[in-house]
Amino acid sequence: MAHRRILSVWLSRLAIDRWRLASGLAPGEGADAEPTALIIETAHGPRIEAANPAGLAAGARSGMMLADARALCPSLKVSPSDPAGDHDFLEKLALWALRWGPWSAMDAPDGVLVDVTAVAHLFGGEEKLLADAKAKFAARGLAARMAIAPTAGAAWAMAHYGPDAAILWRQDDIASRLADLPVAALRLDQDVLSVLRRLGLKRIGDLTDRFEESAGRDALHRRFRNRKSPGANPLVRLDQLLGQVPEPLLPVIPQEMPLVQRRLMEPIRHRDLLDQVLVDLAADMARELEGLGQGARRLDLGMWRVDGEVIIRRLELAAATREAGHIARLFGAKLDDIDAGFGIECVRLRASWAEPLALAQADIESAAEEHGTSLAACIDRLTVRLGPDAVRKPVLHASHIPERAQRWQRPLVPEPPSQGELAFHARPLKLLDRAEKIAVLYATPDGYPQRFRWRGNVHEVVRVEGPERIAPEWWREKGTARLRDYYRIEDGDGRRYWIYRLGIIGDGRGGMPDWFLQGLCA
Secondary structure, X not given: OOOOOEEEEEEOOHHHHHHHHHOOOOOOOHHHXXXXXXXXXXXXXXXXXXXXXHHHHOOOOOOOEHHHHHHHOOOOEEEEOOHHHHHHHHHHXXXXXXXXXXXXXXEOOOEEEEEOOOOHHHHOOHHHHHHHHHHHHHHOOOOEEEEXXXXXXXXXXXXXXXXOOEEOOOOOOHHHHOOOOEXXXXXXXXXXXXXXXXXXXXXXHHHHHHOOOHHHXXXXXXXXXXXOOHHHOHHHHHHHHHOOOOOOOOEOOOOOOOEEEEEEEEEEOOHHHHHHHHXXXXXXXXXXXXXXXXXXXXXXXXXXXXXXXEEEEEEEEEEEEOOHHHHHHHHHOOOOOOOOOOOEEEEEEEEEEEEEOOOOOOOHHXXXXXXXXXXXXXXXXXXXXXXXXXXXXXXXXXXXXXXXXXXXXXXXXXXXXXXXXXXXXXXXXXXXEEEEEEEEEEEOOOOOEEEEEEOOEEEEEEEEEEEEEEOOOOOOOOOOOOOEEEEEEEEOOOOEEEEEEEOOOOOOOOOOOEEEEEEEOO
């Protein structure tokens, strides 16, 4: 542990900088010129998550209610926060930070940890490594504080609460160097910090000096003995800070996506030439995917014009595929509005989303007989022609209420968990779009109808199976909702139906029960 070196980078303005860079504004323009803040919705109303320097100067602070901030600065502009976008940006930033070490890890929500062990000499020393990192982050418009220490906890503490660009050398005493930092530098939960402050433990030195002896440490351990997570136990965090307990870190591993391209000797302007380049790229991509045992779900086609403009077309597929002809046909429908300008000199095809796709050997005898189109290919063609919002597919939904047991969603959206698809229930072959009321002419004492009228015809019941009782969903219906008793019945002609009685006599939630027919059985 003593020879390990960790670089901790704290992006104090991650959210607002990510938003500013995404909007295409240069540092010092637009978002920095006026008070601006990102807000997040909470149970008590919108709360500020981050603010730019102008917003901070106007009084806006992270965690402040928007109403309070507007009272201090009426001209404060706000934009909704994007936690998922921040996480994605931080992940890409961690991959970019691999230039300073063999691996890096995300320190959510606003930091990156980089292992710089035995690599500082490549930059001329750790001081120059920090200077290079500061310059690279500043060039990207990111305000960052950083530090290097033997442990991740010590590096995090120095970056957040110590002097900027601090270095904790191997021969330094970690406990003494960090003694004056607040206990918040231990990365503890807020409620734990409140307890420590009430106990008078405000600095890291209060823990290391006062609880060196076993009796004092045991006293602190007894108070937090039920806290298992590191963020809730100050002793665990202190041991990680001092390097006495290992702290596992999850490195970010870059995933290489298949990419093929053509750099053309002469710029092309005609559609037939572009189609030929697309066919060649699709064949190259199919070979790349086949070698990896994968199929593409999302493909990005980039075309670089002579004047420097880049044209992007994206294709999302209903199922993983590496069929070159299918890919070329789908992209062909997206190139009708391409303006080649003075010519396209480079075309690149990248699979930004790929899934495992097993290799399969086609049946040579039946290949000539099959001329149809697969369902996935049909969905892809309809999506390209009609738009992504025009095609829907039914998916199972975890609900016992039959009319709520399925939903319609886009083919590219992952299906939700089905909870075993409620397979322990037998459902009819066909459900009516809306349950139709039936007139019961005679009901048996057991509760099911012996004769009923539906759509003008009278049916005699000869066989009955049930009941299956389904209670209303109390979390979405009123307390007066009535339960259902379902029966599978068969009439004298052999036709089978799925009917239910809405409510029971004397349940106190209405008058006499009503009967409905909801499905037709095989």
